[in-house]
Amino acid sequence: MAVRADAQVSVPLPGARRPATPAPTPPPVQQPPVTVPLPGRTPPTPTVPVTPDGRPDINPYHRDIALTVPLTFRDQTLGELPVQLTADSRFSVSSAPFLKLIGNLLNPAARAKLSAVLSTREFFSVDDLASTGVSINFDPGALAIVVLKIEPTDRALESLFAAPRRDSETADVEPAFFSAYVNVSASASKLWGYDDRFTKPNFYLNGASRIGPVVIEGNAQFADSGLAFGNGGYRFDRNFVRAVYDQPEAFRRFYLGDLTPETRGQQTYVQMGGVGVTRSRRRFDPFRSAILQGNRQLVLQRASTVDVIRNGSLLKQFRLDPGSYDLSSLPLLTGSNNVQVQVHDDAGVVQNIAYNSYLDPIDLQPGDYEYGAYFGKTSDRFGRTPVYSGDLAFTGYYRKAFVDRPALGFGLQASSRVQNVIGQTQFILPNSSRLQFDLGLSRVKGSGFGYSFGTSYELLIDRSGNIDSLTFSGDYLSRRYGGLGYTLPDNSSAWSVSAQYDRQLITNLSLLIGASYVHNRRDIGDNYRIDANTAYRFSPKWSVRGGVNYTKYSGILQSSGLGFALSLVYQPSYRDRVEVQHDNSINTTSASYIHSPSGLIDSVGYGAVLGRSLGSSNAQAFANYTGNRFDASISHASFGTDFSHLTQAQATTIQLGTSLAFAGGHFGVGRQVTDSFAILYPHETLKGHQIVAGQSLAENDYLSKSGLLGGAVNGYLTSYNLQSVQYDIKNPPPGYDVGAGVVRIRPPYRSGYALKIGTDAFVSATGTLETAAGKPVMLAGGTIKALDGKSAPTTPFFTNSIGRFAVQNLRPGARYRVELFSDGSAFEISVPKTTTGLVDLKIVRLPAAP
Helix, strand or coil: CHHHHHCEECCCCCCCCCCCCCCCCCCCCCCCCCCCCCCCCCCCCCCCCECCCCCECCCCCCCCEEEEEEEEECCEEEEEEEEEECCCCCEEEEHHHHHHHHHHHECHHHHHHHHHHHCCCCEECHHHHCCCCEEEEEECCCCEEEEEEECHHHECCCCCCCCCCCCCCCCCCCCCCEEEEEEEEEEEEEEEECCCEECCCEEEEEEEEEECCEEEEEEEEEEECHHHHCCCCEEEEEEEEEEEEEEHHHCEEEEEEEECCCCCCCCCCCEEEEEEEEECCCCCCCCCCEEECCCCEEEECCCEEEEEEECCEEEEEEEECCEEEECCCCCCCCCCCCEEEEEEECCCCEEEEEECCCCCCCCCCCCCEEEEEEEEEEECCCCCCCCCCCCEEEEEEEEECCCCCCEEEEEEEECCCEEEEEEEEEEEECCCEEEEEEEEEEEECCCEEEEEEEEEEEEEEEECCEEEEEEEEEEEECCCCCECCECCCCCCEEEEEEEEEEEEEECCEEEEEEEEEEEECCCCCCEEEEEEEEEEECCCCEEEEEEEEEEEECHHHCEEEEEEEEEEEEEEECCEEEEEEEECCCCEEEEEEEECCCCCCCEEEEEEEEEEECCEEEEEEEEEEECCCEEEEEEEEEEECCHHHCCCEEEEEEEEEEEEEEECCEEEEECCCCCEEEEEEECHHHCCCCEEECCCCCCCCCCEECECCECEEEEEECCCCCEEEEEEECCCCCCCCCCCCEEEECCCCCCEEEEEECCCCCEEEEEEEECCCCCECCCCEEEEEECCCCCCCCEEEECCCCCEEEEEEECCCCEEEEEECCCCCEEEEECCCCCCCEEEEEEEECCCCC
16 A cells, blocks of 8 residues: 555664663463373472573573563462563563552551662662562463562551452543533423413523532523413523532532532421531432432422332322422331332432431441531522522531441531431441431420430341341321421321331242331321232242232321232343232222333333323323433323223323533533533544444444534543543544543542543554564564654564564654664664554564674
């Protein structure tokens, strides 16, 4: 091809010297011969060839060889480092990487002593370590440097039962100093039947901007308020806007603006405007708009669909307006410790909230602690722009798990009208059991004093891998017990007790027995429930769940009697699920099929639900599509008094969601960003080629790709976790070096990255190296250096057993010098300016020695 005609090779330059930097890729080394034992004889000790002067012959090629080999100690590999094997079977090790790798095994004094000996040497030998207390050797069979011994007085302190620690691996790149994104969702509906009309489209916005270490985040909506509030027309509402500053090493976060306070124990939630600080090892999500509290209170900041799921089965679905909801009186939660509440709000955000039978346990690591403190004005509005017309207030908590005594937690909420103090403690008992107590005391102006008490006990029984559990809980709530979020307390429930036993009979069969009793005030009547449920998995695809119960409920949900539930589940794959269920205690029957999307470009999800409940029937079909720059979904729901009148009322809804992202001077449109993001854009040398990002880059299996609307946007990065961003080039030029194909990052909170894919040093060159006599130069090592000084100082060069070589990261129009380790010979390569990626040098012949 044309580029081959321009390739140039020059003879070695006078005075060429052997460089000290080795090539990191090892040639194959012969294994030492082993004597094979004969039948009936004692196996002899394996023998290793020796040199004439009696040393082990670790280099059978009898010429200098450069390798990169692992450094090992006991059963662990510390890392890799360059090594040189000499023709007379000696070896030397690169000093700088050795000091870095072995440093964690030495105490500070030993590290200083070793550094004083090796820091002035580029390479060192075994003899250089004689005075350091460290001894090493080269293992030719394993091709490794082995640390044989470290003096006991030089060893670093080693923990035999080390607690989990944060990943110490460093990231490849840092986030952009300035980045920003905004998620935009829109939804509109067509109503059929009684109200035949189109609804006005609603728009939901959320996003964040990061400037250095400070994040400004917000959430808002521009929606038709006619149905919800009766005054008609569009209205813009700010759900929250706040500044966030993190101190990740201290696990601390500061807030300024609209606050979403964290609560513990029997504290109540209230929205505030002011300042706050939290400390927690477990990264929390301040963007959430639904909070499940210890007293089973659900707070929604916008209209949402709420699904209550028990033991994997959908029990009830609610359509709720913004506000606060008490879940404690619902029979759906009674007697179960495996309940999930899924909140689907109108902005398209889906949240999963787990509920356990023990209320908000102190589940910190031994010795760890957490706290939260918020100070500002309160607001009692939900789903609209907060108005801080309430009292100046404080809410906070502190919890600590001690190593040798019970854990403790304290909380305080205070304003001019409300004061609330809570306390928690937890005892770890023998036989894997746990006992917890929660106490609360409140004073509310106009209502007086109130108090609360809660206790829970949990026992886990391990029967050779089958885990059983016994849980007991009891609560008492005085009538006037209140908090910042409950300033007019009038609690209808006085006390409740519940118990549950979960036994795994065999691997595929489990039994759950539960009972609960709730004593109510104001002549409402008491509630109780006794139930037994079982689940059996016939095969990986088929399972059945069933149960019987006896209930008595008063008030709005008044009912009593014997009931049963039965469901059959068929799951042919992890993305497909079919379920038919019936529960006569709540008079509900439903059948559903769901095909979940993969989340990759062009993936599709769909499903349908048909159900009957309390004198009404409903049917719903839906589908969603995942595109490169957006997500889209469509659903059609139909309702009626029974199946013969199923089309009395119908609604068709369409939703679209996308994001606009900016980081480091680059822009991209993609699917909605969840926390942090990266924009992958092509280098100038890849003009006309697309960058693709994702976990799998085969064919169309990737998350995003670049194009006319900017770079490929990966919006699924999680804060403060080391993770990989994978990339590739779609149909790259032949021979183009795409790099490692992965970038390691550890994103700060709501940060953005601009990742340039490609480089001007993209050329690859191949050829065969021969001597002046025309014989291949086999297993030769060396280095390559750019003569213009713009590339890396040196990169490795080596040939295989027939003299073939391949080099990468060359720039068009540049000249490179190749120097060989063995005899100091050298030659130059000139890369054509017109190359598109691959240069074939054919035969490169070294001149005869002078």
